[in-house]
Amino acid sequence: MARLILKPGKERSLLRRHPWVFAGSVAALDGRARAGDTVDVCTADGRVLARAACSPASQIRARVWSFDPEVVIDHAFFKRKVAEAVARRAAHPLLAGQEGVRLIHGESDGLPGVIADRYGPVVVVQLTSAGADKWREAIVGALVQATGCVAVYERSDSEVRGLEGLPPVAGCVFGELPEEPLTIVENGLTLEVDVVGGHKTGFYLDQRDNRLLTRHLAAGRRVLNCFCYTGGFSLQALAGGAAEVLSIDSSAPALAAAQRNLARNPALDAARAQWREDDVFQALRSLRAEGRKFDLIVLDPPKFAPSAAYAERAARAYKDINLLGFRLLDPGGILMSYSCSGGVGVELFQKIVAGAAVDAGVDARILHRLSAAADHPVGLAVPEGEYLKGLACQIG
Structure with a gap:
């Protein structure tokens, strides 16, 4: 088996059981290893720390399968x-x-x-x-x-x-x-899943618990769901007794799927649901110009920052939509705002939302800190895994 030899001092993250070995930490590859082959990861003095998969084309040069060097990868x-x-x-x-x-x-x-x-x-x-x-x-x-x-x-x-x-x-x-x-049936509602052409693997399972929280918060409220995709948050809001739900997405096929999902749940009052195909940024500005107000707003945008290098640009986009969201809330209203960008950490995201509240001229308090559902655990040694973060903030 080939050995991936680290530079002196570069073993610290592995000793903390972080499973990535970056290219800059590698001194040499002793032996031959093709992409995906298992290698022993060794300190500069030859001590074996882990068994990992080699990836010569990636900046993450190896990913650890096991921190037990005796384990056979088969x-x-x-x-x-x-x-x-x-x-x-x-x-x-x-x-x-x-x-x-x-x-x-x-x-x-x-x-x-x-x-x-x-x-x-x-x-x-x-x-x-x-x-x-x-x-x-x-x-x-x-x-x-x-x-x-x-x-x-x-x-x-x-x-x-x-x-x-x-x-x-x-x-x-x-x-x-x-x-x-x-x-699938999720918390009592039937939803279709397009595993061939849908986003990710077909659906956003990570938001399951947050969709259920929306249901608990929606009773009697005017709800705005932005970047609604196939309507998961919208349907839970209707199930919770929302007075009305306006759902916005730029994808016509996604909105068509959302309306099919509504039809699959005949107990929901379809008359309370409105669907709008539009760019969310433009739609939020239009709603403000129209003088529209809401009691509960969901902002669940796509990934604005795939890595930390895009964080500054993403921060401006998050600031924009959260500022518009706060301005569309009536006093007592709740903004449920999310980021799935790995390049935007929890602290930065809260800072962005707080800045948006200040610029909107509203006093806001955090009711809930939001994250992915329990089937999306985050390894304590791999904080990068906490990609989904959110805040439920109430104003007034």
Whole structure:
């Protein structure tokens, strides 16, 4: 087995059990290793610290599979790790009865570059690292065995694969997708999931708990849901007794799916729902010019900052929409604002929202700090995993 030898002093993060080895920390590669091959990661004096997947094309030169240098990385390893991750979700009381669940969450489950989401009988897998790509067959087989699913669909089509020197890959890797539209029940509501063409793996499972909180806050309120996608927050607001819900998205197909979701839940009052195809930034300005006011606003934009290098530009965009959001609230209104940008940390995001409140001339207080659902854990050694953060702020 090849050895990845670190520069002196560059072992500190590994000793804290952070699973990434950056190119700048590497002194040499002793032996031959292709993309995805397992290597021993060693200190400058030769002490083996971990076994990792090598990625020669990436700035993250290796991702750790195990901090036990005696562990063998083989099919049995992935069978065990996948089974453990699935079992943790099955044992979690907050996930009981949910038909859409994240089964594997990358580094937090000890499987860097591996994402797996279950939507009823179908599992969607996303492999974003060279190591995960190399072990595709073992990972898919382990998922089939651990879940009993009828199909595994691969959505390894995210841009991050390019950083690993990997091409996009998508398609069925086990079984066949059901002919009928795929749906899940989430907290009592039926939602369709497009695993082939939808965002991410088909849906935003990370916002499950926050959608439920919206339901609890919505009774009697005028609700505005921005970047609504297929209407998850909108439908929960209607289920919670919202007086009206205006949902805005720039995607006509997403809005069509949202309206189908509404039709799938006949107990909801469709007359209270309005759908608007528009650029959210422009729509917010138009609503203010019209003198519209709301009691509950959801801002769940796409990723503005894929990395810290984009943080400054992203901060301006977050500031803009939050400023407009605060100005559209009536006194006592609540702004539920989110960022899924890994390049914008929790502290920076709160600073941005606070600045927006000041510029809007409102006094605001934090009611809830918001994060991803329990099936999206964050490893204590990998704070970068806390990509989703949010604040529920009340004004007046």
